[in-house]
Amino acid sequence: MSELQFLTWVRGPGLDLAIGIFLMGVLWRLFEIYSLGRKKDLAEPRSVAGASGMSTVFRRSIPPAGMLKNSPVTYVAGYVFHVGLAIIVFFFAPHIKFFQSLLGVSWPGFPSQLIDFVAVLTIIAMLVLLFDRITKPVKRYLSTFQDWFTWALTFLPVLTGWMAVQHLLLPYTTMLALHILTVELLLIFLPFTKLFHAFTVFGSRWYSGAVNGHKGVAV
Amino acid sequence: MRDKEGVLLAGLAEHGVSRRTFMKFCTTLASLMALPAASGVAMAEALATARRPSVIWLHFQECTGCTESITRSHSPTIEGLIFDLISLDYQETLMAAAGHQAEEALHKAMKDNEGKYLLIVEGSIAQGLNGAYSTVAGRSNLDTLKEVAKGAAAIVAVGSCASYGGIPKANPNPTSAASVSDIIKDKPIVNIPGCPPIPVVMTGVMAHFLTFGSLPELDKLGRPKAFYGETIHDRCYRRAFYDQGKFAKTFDDEGARNGWCLFELGCKGPVTYNACATTKWNGGTSWPVESGHGCLGCSEPDFWDAGSFYKALSMPANPLKVASGVAAVGAAVGVAVSLANRAKKGAAKAAHETTTLPDLEK
Numbered sequence: 001m002s003e004l005q006f007l008t009w010v011r012g013p014g015l016d017l018a019i020g021i022f023l024m025g026v027l028w029r030l031f032e033i034y035s036l037g038r039k040k041d042l043a044e045p046r047s048v049a050g051a052s053g054m055s056t057v058f059r060r061s062i063p064p065a066g067m068l069k070n071s072p073v074t075y076v077a078g079y080v081f082h083v084g085l086a087i088i089v090f091f092f093a094p095h096i097k098f099f100q101s102l103l104g105v106s107w108p109g110f111p112s113q114l115i116d117f118v119a120v121l122t123i124i125a126m127l128v129l130l131f132d133r134i135t136k137p138v139k140r141y142l143s144t145f146q147d148w149f150t151w152a153l154t155f156l157p158v159l160t161g162w163m164a165v166q167h168l169l170l171p172y173t174t175m176l177a178l179h180i181l182t183v184e185l186l187l188i189f190l191p192f193t194k195l196f197h198a199f200t201v202f203g204s205r206w207y208s209g210a211v212n213g214h215k216g217v218a219v
Numbered sequence: 220m221r222d223k224e225g226v227l228l229a230g231l232a233e234h235g236v237s238r239r240t241f242m243k244f245c246t247t248l249a250s251l252m253a254l255p256a257a258s259g260v261a262m263a264e265a266l267a268t269a270r271r272p273s274v275i276w277l278h279f280q281e282c283t284g285c286t287e288s289i290t291r292s293h294s295p296t297i298e299g300l301i302f303d304l305i306s307l308d309y310q311e312t313l314m315a316a317a318g319h320q321a322e323e324a325l326h327k328a329m330k331d332n333e334g335k336y337l338l339i340v341e342g343s344i345a346q347g348l349n350g351a352y353s354t355v356a357g358r359s360n361l362d363t364l365k366e367v368a369k370g371a372a373a374i375v376a377v378g379s380c381a382s383y384g385g386i387p388k389a390n391p392n393p394t395s396a397a398s399v400s401d402i403i404k405d406k407p408i409v410n411i412p413g414c415p416p417i418p419v420v421m422t423g424v425m426a427h428f429l430t431f432g433s434l435p436e437l438d439k440l441g442r443p444k445a446f447y448g449e450t451i452h453d454r455c456y457r458r459a460f461y462d463q464g465k466f467a468k469t470f471d472d473e474g475a476r477n478g479w480c481l482f483e484l485g486c487k488g489p490v491t492y493n494a495c496a497t498t499k500w501n502g503g504t505s506w507p508v509e510s511g512h513g514c515l516g517c518s519e520p521d522f523w524d525a526g527s528f529y530k531a532l533s534m535p536a537n538p539l540k541v542a543s544g545v546a547a548v549g550a551a552v553g554v555a556v557s558l559a560n561r562a563k564k565g566a567a568k569a570a571h572e573t574t575t576l577p578d579l580e581k
Contacts, residue, residue, distance in 0.1 A: 002440060004490055004519040011526060011536035020541040024549030031553020036560060093464050094533035097483055101534040111464045172450060173490040176532070 003173040010180040018184035019102075025191025026199060033200065046216030056209025056219060057202050073132045077125040084122030088115055088158065112165070119162040126155050150193050156182040228267035241267070248423050251498065252435060252445035265430035272429065273332040274339060275325065275367060276310040279360040280353050280387040280396055281342025285378035286312050288415035305425070308336075311355070322356050329370050337428065338371035340364065340399050343380040343387045347395035364402060373407045373434055374399060375424060379517055382410035382441070389523040400441060409434045410441040412493075414517035419498050420446045440520070442492070451488035451514045454496035457481065475511060485529040486513025493518040 001009075063075050089095055093109035100106040109115075130151055133139045160182050164175035190196060212219060231241055245266060246259035254262075278286075290313065307313065308328035309321070316324050328336060342360075345352035350359030368374060376399040379385040387396035400408050411420055424443055427435045435443040452458065460466070460480040467474035467481055480486070488496075491514050495506045507514055513529075516522040526536030 002520040004516065004525055005521050007490060007532075008521065008525040008536055011532075011534075015535050016537075016539050016541050019539055020545035023542055023546040024552070027546055027549035028553040028556065031550060032556045032560070035553070035557030093466065094482070094531065097531040098533045098535075101530070102539075109464055112462050167453075172452075176490065 003171060003177065007173055007177040007180070010177050010184065014181065014184055018187040022187040022190060025188075026196075029191050029196055030199065034203075041214060043214075045214045047213050047218035049210040049213040052213025052218040053206040053208075053210035056212070057205045059209075059219065060205050073128060077128045077132070080125035081122050081129065084118050084125065085154070085158070087118045088122065088161070091115065116162070116165065119158060119165075122158055123155075123162065126151070126158070130155075146193055150189070150195050153182075153186045153189055153193075153195065157186055227269050227271060230271075245426070248419075248426050251419065251494075252423055252427065252443070253448075254445075258430075262426055262430045266426060269429045271306040273306045273308050273328050273336040274310075275308055275328055275336055275371075276339040276341065277360075277363060277367060278311050278355075279340065279342030279344050279364070279381070280394065281378065281380050281385075283312055283341070285341045285413075285415040286310070289377075289418045289421050305337075308332075325367070329367060333370045335372050336370065337425070338367055338374045339377055340374060340381040341377045343384045343396040343398060344402055345387070345394035346397050346402075347393070352394040361402070364399070368399075368403045368406055371406055373409070373428065374403060375421075376400065376408060376410045376412075376441075377421065378416055379412045379414045379520075379522070382412040383520040385414065386523050388521070407434050408441055409437060409443060412440075412442060412447075412518040412520075414515075414522075416518070417446070417494055417498055417500065420494060438492075442518075446494040446498075447492040447518065449492065451491045451493055451496050451508070452486075454494075455488055455508055456496070457508060470511065481508060481511075481513040483531050484513050485527060485531055487516030487519075487522070487525070487528075487532065488514040489532060491516040491519055491522075 068075050087110070090099075091110045092115045093112070096106050096109050133143055133147070133151075157179060160175060160179035163169055164172055164179050167175075169175070170178070186195075190198065209219065228238075228241065242259070242263050245263035246256070249256070249259035249262055276286075309325040311321070314321060314324065344350070344360045344364055346361060350361030353360045355363060376382045380387060380396075381399050384392075384396045384398045384401070387394060388398075398410075400410070409424055411424060413420070420443065423446065424435060427433070427443075435445060438444050438447055440447075452461070455461075457478060457480050460478070461482055465474065465477075465479040466483040467477075467479045468483060469475065470484065482489070486508065488508065495514070496508070499506045499509070515528050516525060519525070526534075530536070
């Protein structure tokens with residue numbers, strides 16, 4: 001199998017398979033989670049549950065008082081790599097082209113130098129977080145296999161993508177194929193690991209806020 | 220026919236090519252192939268006194284585009300003359316002989332130059348039905364290749380068909396087409412892929428063979444590194460627009476008129492190793508990207524099956540087939556799991572026993 005044949009496989013059957021498993025997994029988990037339902041709470045709500053839910057969705061994006069000082073690495077690096085990922089994934093011209101081919105809509109992208117800069121920041125932030133997770137005893141104690149695994153699943157596409165653009169280590173064709181392959185692995189595992197928070201984070205925040213509001217602890 | 224023993228420089232003089240022009244040509248070739256400057260002189264000396272080598276050119280499953288490229292587009296230039304001045308003993312398109320005469324020429328050349336002739340192959344080789352899909356003079360290409368390759372000093376696979384199987388090998392490959400290197404394992408083979416290949420690459424390889432008696436340094440796909448060492452994208456004059464994020468969106472928009480990058484229109488330059496961007500075509504006149512069309516990737520294996528020519532590299536190569544079906548399966552599994560969960564909840568509720576005061580006092 002030559003490099004171009006490898007690339008054609010990951011752009012063809014491989015992508016088909018990965019997107020298939022991704023879609024199947026996402027729909028499966030969403031149906032499963034949202035159909036679980038909750039017992040009807042017969043008590044009269046103490047305050048407006050929905051408003052509390054909405055405010056929690058936003059409030060939890062802001063570190064609680066004192067926490068930023070307490071664990072700055074988690075917050076700062078966490079923010080940097082989440083925002084970085086969003087910029088790279090949704091505003092790099094070739095990526096927009098990919099979404100356009102699947103969804104039919106497109107939007108303007110950022111210059112590749114800016115994307116390159118953000119990619120480097122993202123890579124550094126993720127490495128810092130990994131280092132932090134290894135060196136902080138509590139974090140390390142709390143980490144399971146899934147934490148290390150999902151870190152790698154998220155890190156590899158960024159690294160290979162950046163290396164492909166920078167022509168590092170391997171020929172561009174091979175690196176591009178590896179980049180797409182690692183994205184496919186990410187897609188395959190996303191619905192079945194903690195990475196599924198990409199879909200559930202705001203739903204679960206809203207739910208927590210709404211329940212608290214209902215009980216009279218509106219925030 | 221010209222005297223076989225005649226040396227090349229005399230032939231060139233006959234064609235009105237001065238020594239100066241010839242030196243210039245050799246130096247250019249040497250620098251194109253990234254050889255040291257002195258190699259140009261060595262090349263000129265070797266070429267000037269070289270005996271015209273016997274070349275046998277076989278046509279298999281092909282369109283003759285490679286022959287067209289090498290002979291016609293450069294016929295007034297020095298490359299064309301060099302080509303004219305090798306002893307091309309068998310070439311179905313160009314030779315005057317036909318029928319049994321032509322076959323005799325082939326066998327005579329093979330016999331007279333046993334172990335010394337250069338074999339050039341154009342086209343892929345049909346392997347299906349013992350090669351019966353493609354025959355010349357009642358013999359399958361497969362048999363002919365094996366027989367002629369036996370006495371060759373080296374083999375040059377010209378074009379993507381001979382190098383990798385090319386279009387005849389494209390899905391579903393009805394003739395079981397194969398490349399030269401799939402069949403011949405015991406001879407030095409150099410691949411000069413392209414659909415068609417660049418003429419100067421062809422003459423460069425031949426000059427190298429004549430000068431040094433060996434084939435140039437090859438990459439792992441058997442291509443001369445000097446010409447296939449870098450991608451079209453890395454040498455493209457439109458590269459700056461790619462870096463700035465300036466892309467033509469259609470073939471007639473403002474971006475296209477401004478000469479912006481053709482990546483979004485499906486250019487395969489980033490994954491194609493060839494020298495088009497530096498040597499250009501038709502005597503340095505232009506090349507596909509310069510004339511406004513993206514690279515097709517014709518010098519890469521299986522370029523024909525690598526998805527649409529007009530889809531960007533980051534797009535799926537083919538329309539996704541299973542996605543909608545699998546989404547339905549996912550939704551169905553989700554519904555099934557949720558029904559099972561509800562049933563479990565219902566069963567738990569039904570099995571629930573109310574605890575009474577006497578129970579606690581037991």
